[in-house]
Amino acid sequence: MEKRSDPSAETQASELTYAGYLRLEALLACQTPLSETHDEMLFIVIHQASELWMKLCLHELTAARTAIAEDRLDTAFKMMARVARVQQQLIGSWEILATITPADYSAMRGKLGSSSGFQSHQYRAMEFLMGNKNAAMVRVFADAPPLQAMLQDALEQPSIYDEALRALARAGLPVPEEQLTRDVTKPYEASPGVEACWREIYASPERYWNLYELAEKLVDLEYRFQLWRFGHLKTVERVIGFKRGTGGTAGVPYLARVIDQVFFPELLTVRAVL
Numbered sequence: 613m614e615k616r617s618d619p620s621a622e623t624q625a626s627e628l629t630y631a632g633y634l635r636l637e638a639l640l641a642c643q644t645p646l647s648e649t650h651d652e653m654l655f656i657v658i659h660q661a662s663e664l665w666m667k668l669c670l671h672e673l674t675a676a677r678t679a680i681a682e683d684r685l686d687t688a689f690k691m692m693a694r695v696a697r698v699q700q701q702l703i704g705s706w707e708i709l710a711t712i713t714p715a716d717y718s719a720m721r722g723k724l725g726s727s728s729g730f731q732s733h734q735y736r737a738m739e740f741l742m743g744n745k746n747a748a749m750v751r752v753f754a755d756a757p758p759l760q761a762m763l764q765d766a767l768e769q770p771s772i773y774d775e776a777l778r779a780l781a782r783a784g785l786p787v788p789e790e791q792l793t794r795d796v797t798k799p800y801e802a803s804p805g806v807e808a809c810w811r812e813i814y815a816s817p818e819r820y821w822n823l824y825e826l827a828e829k830l831v832d833l834e835y836r837f838q839l840w841r842f843g844h845l846k847t848v849e850r851v852i853g854f855k856r857g858t859g860g861t862a863g864v865p866y867l868a869r870v871i872d873q874v875f876f877p878e879l880l881t882v883r884a885v886l
């Protein structure tokens with residue numbers, strides 16, 4: 613995590629003020645609309661607030677992954693429970709954004725050029741942390757080396773699900789070896805052997821209470837991630853309809869396709885065999 617380095621911040625605690633501690637001067641100088649439209653302020657604020665919440669999600673999920681890797685599941689649960697609430701906040705932002713009318717958005721859209729949420733490195737890092745790895749998405753940041761390096765690192769780290777499966781193996785469940793030693797830069801592929809492990813856990817939660825809770829926390833995470841994606845899709849549909857995206861995709865049809873990308877496949881398929 614970045615520590616503050618500006619000298620003005622190195623004041624005595626007794627001189628510290630609300631605005632100083634929170635760096636409000638810098639934070640509140642970052643909303644600079646490019647158009648004359650009234651609604652651009654909302655557009656900017658929603659995105660900036662979302663990026664801040666994503667920053668917190670990454671902070672919590674990275675720490676949760678470490679905790680799982682170290683078999684400190686209670687610690688991971690605490691963090692994952694917080695992420696679920698942050699996700700609710702992110703999902704709630706669609707309600708506010710939906711107050712933009714198509715005509716008002718059209719009036720500012722030209723100023724956005726080819727910029728797009730597609731270029732959110734924090735969003736992509738979250739997808740990678742969830743296991744939806746895609747090396748092509750790293751190349752989107754070829755013109756921004758620090759962001760590209762951050763994402764390349766996220767691509768190469770095991771996902772929270774990779775670590776969960778390793779925790780299952782340590783607990784004595786027969787997770788197939790190839791799932792434990794897989795190339796974590798590749799998208800996760802469902803495995804019948806992994807489904808069988810979750811089945812064992814779900815069939816007798818009292819024998820595996822912690823692992824059962826881990827499974828349910830992961831399901832919560834995926835569920836809310838999907839609600840966010842769906843809220844985005846429906847908001848985009850009502851604001852720009854079937855226009856192509858500024859980022860170069862088909863727009864709504866692209867967003868509909870990514871909803872099919874599941875993070876923890878066996879946690880869904882196991883339900884059909886219980």
Ligand code: HEM
Pocket residue numbers: 658659662663709712717727728729730731732735844847848851852856857858859860861862863864866867870
């Ligand atoms: C009126 C509001 C919005 C519209 C019309 C819109 C439209 C789109 C479209 C069409 C795409 C597909 C990529 C492209 O071709 O541009 C996209 C992607 C994306 N947008 Fe938005 N968006 C809106 C608001 C937001 C907000 C508030 C966020 C929050 C950070 C966001 C985050 C993203 C992300 C992360 C992607 C990439 C999704 C992926 O690749 O799976 N968008 N958006």
Ligand SMILES: N[C@@H](CC(=O)c1ccccc1NC=O)C(=O)O
Pocket residue numbers: 659721724727728729730852856857858859
């Ligand atoms: N892709 C959007 C533009 C857009 O929404 C956007 C543009 C700049 C910064 C963030 C954005 N939000 C999400 O994609 C569009 O096609 O209208």
